[in-house]
Amino acid sequence: MEAASQDTRSDDIPSFMGEDKVRQECKSLISSLPSDKDFLGRNLCNYNGFWFYSNTLQAVIDVQNHFRTLDTDVIVASFPKAGTTWLKALTFAIVNRSKYRSNPENHPLLSQNPHTLVPFLEIDLYSENKTPDLAKVPSPGLFATHMPFLLLQESVKESSCKIVYVCRNLKDNVVSAWHFRRGYMISEMHGTTLKLMIESFCRGVHFCGPFWDHALSYWKESSENPDRVFFTKYEDMKNEPRAQIKRLARFLGCPFTEEEEMNGSVDEILNLCSLRSLKDLEINKTGKAPCSIDCKNFFRKGEVGDWKNHLTGEMAKKMDEIVGMKLQGSGLVFE
Ligand code: PAP
Numbered sequence: 001m002e003a004a005s006q007d008t009r010s011d012d013i014p015s016f017m018g019e020d021k022v023r024q025e026c027k028s029l030i031s032s033l034p035s036d037k038d039f040l041g042r043n044l045c046n047y048n049g050f051w052f053y054s055n056t057l058q059a060v061i062d063v064q065n066h067f068r069t070l071d072t073d074v075i076v077a078s079f080p081k082a083g084t085t086w087l088k089a090l091t092f093a094i095v096n097r098s099k100y101r102s103n104p105e106n107h108p109l110l111s112q113n114p115h116t117l118v119p120f121l122e123i124d125l126y127s128e129n130k131t132p133d134l135a136k137v138p139s140p141g142l143f144a145t146h147m148p149f150l151l152l153q154e155s156v157k158e159s160s161c162k163i164v165y166v167c168r169n170l171k172d173n174v175v176s177a178w179h180f181r182r183g184y185m186i187s188e189m190h191g192t193t194l195k196l197m198i199e200s201f202c203r204g205v206h207f208c209g210p211f212w213d214h215a216l217s218y219w220k221e222s223s224e225n226p227d228r229v230f231f232t233k234y235e236d237m238k239n240e241p242r243a244q245i246k247r248l249a250r251f252l253g254c255p256f257t258e259e260e261e262m263n264g265s266v267d268e269i270l271n272l273c274s275l276r277s278l279k280d281l282e283i284n285k286t287g288k289a290p291c292s293i294d295c296k297n298f299f300r301k302g303e304v305g306d307w308k309n310h311l312t313g314e315m316a317k318k319m320d321e322i323v324g325m326k327l328q329g330s331g332l333v334f335e
Contacts, residue, residue, distance in 0.1 A: 012185045014291050016123045017042060017207075019054040026058045038207065039200040040185075040192055050148050051209050059122040060147055062130040064154045067121060069161035073141040074252060076118055079214045080146050080207060081176040082168040083234040085298045088114035088144055089273035091164055094249045095140055097269065109272055110281060115289040115298070118142040121155075124290040146208045149217035149229070160228070162252055165218040168234035169334040170211055170323050171307035171316055174201050176300065178310070183297040198315055202322050212326035219332045227251075235304050235335060241270050275302040 015021065022030065034046040044051040052060060069075065076091050078084040089109055100107045108117055119125050121143050125132045134141070145152055149163075156163065168176075178197055182189050197206075204210030222229035230251040237244045245266060249255050256266055271277055278284050279299040287295045307316065323334060 012188055014184070014293055016056045016059070016127060016291060017053045019043065021055040021127065022058045026054075026061055029061075030054055030057065036205045038205065039196040040188060044205060044207070048150060049210075049213060050151065051205055051207060053207065055127065056122055056207070059126040060151055062126045063121045063145075063147070064151065066131050067126065067155045069143075069156045069159040070141060071160045072139055073143060073159065073161040075152070075156065075161060075163045076142065076144040077149070077152065077163055077165045077218060078144070078146060079167050079173065079211060081173050081180060083166040083237060084144065084146075085114050085278075086234075086237065086273060086275070086302075087164060087166045087232075088118040088142075089278060090245055090248060090269065091252070092117050092142060093269045093273055094245065095142070095252055095254060097254075097265065101265075104268070107272065109278070111283055113283055113287055113289050113295045113298070114278070115144075115291070115295075118144045119290055120144045120146065122147060127291075148208070148214045149221045153221075162230070163218075163221075163228060164230040164232075164248065164251070165222065166232050166234060166237070167215040167218075169304075169307075170201065170319050171311060172234070172304065173211070174198055174319070175307045175310045179300055180297055184293050194310065195315070198311075198319065202318060210326070212323060215332060216327070216330055219330060223331070233334070238302075238304050242266055245270060275299055 029047075030045050036044050036046070036051070038044050038051075042053065044053060045057060047057055047060065074091055074095065076084065076088050078087060092114065093107075093109060096108075115124075122145060125134070125143070149165075152163070167173075174194075174197060178194050181197075200206045201209065201211060204213070208214055218229055218231055222231035230248060232244055232248070246256055260266065279296075284295045284299060289295050289298065311319075327333065
């Protein structure tokens with residue numbers, strides 16, 4: 001089946017995938033960049049090796065030009081659909097745990113979606129405004145990004161802020177992205193196939209891709225600066241959640257004390273941030289994330305290996321081969 005054409009107009013396209021927010025200077029830049037189409041036939045341009053929709057590139061450039069981190073900020077970075085929502089919730093809950101210990105019923109994660117509490121720089125804050133007012137952001141400032149480290153580094157180079165990154169094996173990542181897109185881009189997705197999406201991922205031509213270069217950008221930085229960049233995988237978080245959040249808390253400079261471990265603080269945070277708990281909350285059933293996507297789309301199965309229910313052996317083999325080849329020699333391995 002053919003992918004939907006670029007000319008198809010649809011009202012279910014989120015703003016970051018559009019082209020209407022681009023200012024003249026960025027239009028000129030885009031016209032000079034390599035271009036291609038995603039699996040839906042929508043325009044992508046390649047900026048410093050990574051593919052973006054035009055509106056997102058405008059915001060990426062505004063982030064690079066105007067956003068400067070503070071030492072106390074934490075940036076939750078991820079490849080889309082790799083576990084962002086979970087890592088946002090955990091990071092928020094860990095760094096703010098002392099504020100809500102005595103009144104857990106007022107915890108913000110019970111009434112707000114993790115994407116509201118930890119907004120994306122290039123998809124939320126800088127998408128409508130090149131210099132958003134960050135003065136009211138509570139301390140520590142928690143921000144998120146899908147930008148690769150290469151593009152983020154301008155904003156973080158003058159501070160000692162912390163960056164936490166999650167990625168996920170490509171097969172589950174693609175299957176998750178497929179369901180996500182089908183959840184909110186109902187008419188736009190009509191007439192496309194998972195096979196076409198996989199082909200675009202295997203070519204590396206997809207939003208924020210190539211996948212492997214994205215992961216490698218943070219992998220390399222975390223190897224060189226382990227106090228600066230925390231690197232984890234969705235699979236590791238699922239397999240050993242307690243060990244991973246203890247590691248995360250240590251990295252963030254607020255390790256769980258022995259007393260906290262004894263009184264169940266680690267498990268409380270894991271429960272609060274679990275897929276089951278978040279998915280059941282009214283806000284996440286009926287609310288909208290800042291990017292206008294219904295919150296419910298961010299919560300699905302959360303299973304490692306769900307790809308087996310969706311991909312043929314041939315599709316899986318192709319993806320394993322290309323990822324294996326691209327990551328060869330880096331030390332980064334996906335099971
Ligand atoms: P984003 O990049 O668009 O923000 P992201 O949160 O990275 O999306 O990915 C959503 C995936 O994380 C979904 O995976 P699935 O499609 O394989 O099910 C979603 O179910 C999963 N997810 C969301 N919240 C949690 C959570 N609290 N714990 C575990 N997995 C979660």
